[in-house]
Amino acid sequence: MINQLPARVWFVGAGPGDVDLITVKGRDLIARADAILFAGSLVQSAATQWAPAHCLIKDSKEMRLEQITDWLIEQAQPGKVVIRLQTGDPGLYGALIEMVQPLDKANISVEVVPGVSSAFAAMACAVESLTLPEVTQTVILTRVEGRTPMPEGESLQELASHHTTLCLFLSITLLSSIEHELKAAGWAEDATVLVVHKASWPDEQQIIRGTLANIRDKCREAKINSQAMIIISPTLGARHWPDLKKSKLYDAGFTHRFRRAERISNKEQS
Structure with a gap:
């Protein structure tokens, strides 16, 4: 039982915004919690709604790292x-490891409960797919260099040169740099860009679609300058493509361990 465990801190992913997108394990832990420190600048206080009456709940948005640990x-x-x-x-x-290290030194056990990323929530809200057969099978989760420098070999231009799906975190104020770097990597001005502000947040979510050439102006007009996921991908808009390469997994002519391939007549193929 959890209440028999030694001194321990659980790092729980609250998900992208909608409190119902927290995992069942995370919700059950909250329901047993004695103390919760939540990132109030990004996590809705409603995410603590399952906490028992005796639980001590504190917002960390004004705390430094040392105060948190x-x-x-x-x-x-x-x-x-x-x-x-x-x-x-x-x-x-x-900043998981920065917080775990002091706990390790204090001989406090640590467990992590994963959560739904805003990258996945953004694509779900927009009904888009991060990958498509014979279009791209690779997703790059990254950010644009700002006050935090990027390691060697991880500039946006270098990553964008692969022409796969790019999910850009913490970069909405750097759309001008994004346009410059992607054009330098060979992306066209009319390449489709998706920006989702507060993906899955009830009554606050905004979905902006544009191109490299106009997405900055569209976001400025919508007054989006924080908490936004930027996605540039050759898969965007595929819902409306007249021709789409289908997955082999569900192809009648494809054999896998649960189903044998069917014989398809020439008439059916045509």
Whole structure:
């Protein structure tokens, strides 16, 4: 049982915004929590709605890293369920390791519960697919260099040169740089761009579609300058393509371990 565990902190992914997109495991942990520290600048307070009456709930939006880890260490006692509730998935731009290291030094166990990323939520809200057969089978999750430098070999131009799906986090104020870097990587001015602000957030989600040439103006007009996922992909808009390469998995002529291929007549093929 969780209440018999030694001192431990659970890092729980709250998902992209809609509180119903938290995992069942995450929700069940919240329902047993003694203390929750949630990232209030990105996570809705409604995500703590399942917490019991005795649970201590604190917002970390004004806290420094040391204050966050000190609070977690102070609350972590044998038998207590202590949760750090983070937006999206804790392992993706979540400063997870920075917070885990002090806990390791304090001999406090750590467990991570994954969450739905805003990249996946954005594509779901727009009814788009990150991958398509014979179009792209690769997804790059990255960001544009700003105050945080990018490692060597990971400039946007270098990554964009693969012409696969690009999901850009934390970069909505850098659309001018994105346009410049993608054009330098060979993307056309009319390449489709999708921007989703607060994907899955009830009453706050905005979906903006445009091109490299006009997406900046469209986002400025919509006053989107934070909490937005930018996706550039050769798959965008495929819902309306007249011709689409189909998956082999469901092809009647394709054999896999659950189904034998069917014989297809020339008439059926035509």
